Amino acid sequence: MTTWHLIVEPRPLPGSRNMAVDEFLFRSLAGEPRTFLRFYQWERPTASLGAGQDASRAVDLEFCRQNGVDVVRRATGGKLVLHHNEVTYSVVSSDAATFTATLGGSYKLISKALMRGFELMGLAPAAADQAPPFYAKGNLPCFSHPAKDEIEIGGRKIAGSAQKRTAVGFLQHGSIPLAHDERLLKAVSLLGGDPAEIRMTSLSEELGRPVEFAWAVERLAAGFRDFFKVEFAPLALAPADDAVIAEIERTKYADPDWTLHGPGNR
Numbered sequence: 140m141t142t143w144h145l146i147v148e149p150r151p152l153p154g155s156r157n158m159a160v161d162e163f164l165f166r167s168l169a170g171e172p173r174t175f176l177r178f179y180q181w182e183r184p185t186a187s188l189g190a191g192q193d194a195s196r197a198v199d200l201e202f203c204r205q206n207g208v209d210v211v212r213r214a215t216g217g218k219l220v221l222h223h224n225e226v227t228y229s230v231v232s233s234d235a236a237t238f239t240a241t242l243g244g245s246y247k248l249i250s251k252a253l254m255r256g257f258e259l260m261g262l263a264p265a266a267a268d269q270a271p272p273f274y275a276k277g278n279l280p281c282f283s284h285p286a287k288d289e290i291e292i293g294g295r296k297i298a299g300s301a302q303k304r305t306a307v308g309f310l311q312h313g314s315i316p317l318a319h320d321e322r323l324l325k326a327v328s329l330l331g332g333d334p335a336e337i338r339m340t341s342l343s344e345e346l347g348r349p350v351e352f353a354w355a356v357e358r359l360a361a362g363f364r365d366f367f368k369v370e371f372a373p374l375a376l377a378p379a380d381d382a383v384i385a386e387i388e389r390t391k392y393a394d395p396d397w398t399l400h401g402p403g404n405r
Contacts, residue, residue, distance in 0.1 A: 141237070143363075145371035146177040147356055154185035154211040154222065159388035161312055162214055163380065164231040166387075168308040172234035176363055176371070178356045184223040185209040186327045189216045189301060194399050199329050208327055212398050215310065217301030221324045226315045226342075226355045228253075233308035237367065242302055242309070247288050248366075249311055253298055254290055256362025260355070262345055267291045295340040315359070316341035317350050 152160075157179055164175045186198050186208055194200065194210075197219045203210050208221075230249055232238055238245040250266060257264040267289045290298045300313030319341045324330075342350040364371065376384070391397050 141367075141369045142372050143174040143176050143369050144374040145360065146175060146374050146376070148177070148179040151180035151182045153182045154187065154209045155388045155392035156384070157181065157227070158187075158211055158213060158392040159384045160376075161229045161231065161310055162387050162391070163384045164229070165214070165303070165308070165310040168231065168233040172232070172236065174230065174232035174234050174237070175374070176360065177229045177231070178359070179227050179229075180225070180352055181222045181227070183207060183209050184221065184323065185211060187220050187222060188212045188398075188401075189218055190214055190303070190401055191216060192219065192401070197328065199327055202326055206326075210398055211392055212401055213301060213312075215301035215303040215312065217299070219328050220299055220314050221327050222314055223320060223323065224316065224318045226317060226352055226359065227312060228315065228359060229310065229312035231308065231310045238309070242304055243288075245309060246300070246302060246311065249300070250288050250290055252363045252366035253315075253359065254362070255366045256359035257290070257292070257297065259358040259361055260342065260346065262292055264290045264292055264297065267296070292340055292345055295338050297340055297342070297345070315355070317352065317355065318343045
């Protein structure tokens with residue numbers, strides 16, 4: 140049976156550190172095919188921008204500064220996400236035999252594993268159809284509409300994901316709300332008082348009770364295990380790894396130049 144490395148972060152981390160850890164794992168892909176599955180939380184409410192987004196059009200930077208909301212830019216594409224009271228997962232892999240060599244193929248497989256995890260929670264998830272053109276081309280936040288093959292429950296989005304890939308492998312990470320704050324999302328994403336519908340939901344809303352991070356992670360991990368027929372080897376990063384991660388964070392994800400302007404300015 141194939142073994143994956145499993146990382147469950149013991150405490151919430153700053154957004155810049157979370158992004159740096161994911162990139163470190165992505166840079167670690169070499170040699171034999173390997174897969175990392177990581178679950179983590181955020182130290183403070185954090186708006187993450189897709190790698191190619193124009194910050195001035197996607198996020199209210201002044202509101203974030205005044206209200207204690209951090210802003211980071213992901214290495215992956217996609218739209219703005221407000222990370223707050225959620226489970227975030229990442230899958231980092233060089234195993235093309237398992238995940239296929241295409242973005243669409245691997246994305247669909249990971250969605251099926253996540254849906255298995257939701258089923259283990261007692262939910263009834265479904266894969267979404269194509270998003271409307273105004274969502275694909277505009278600056279609405281990620282959770283305003285489900286995109287193709289993303290996961291919805293009762294027509295509302297329960298997980299938003301984005302992927303980066305090279306010839307070596309891929310990084311996909313995504314957000315699964317434990318609870319959600321539509322008011323804060325609209326304020327952060329420049330919607331403000333805009334009546335635009337936010338078609339999102341959360342685990343607590345769907346289950347009718349508060350949901351703890353550890354409880355959700357246990358079932359999501361089991362969904363990956365069941366769907367991909369793998370076993371997990373828990374992984375703790377070494378002090379030498381932490382030093383490399385800190386350097387990635389300092390020179391990229393904690394750098395205002397990267398946050399505001401992205402890869403085109405570097």
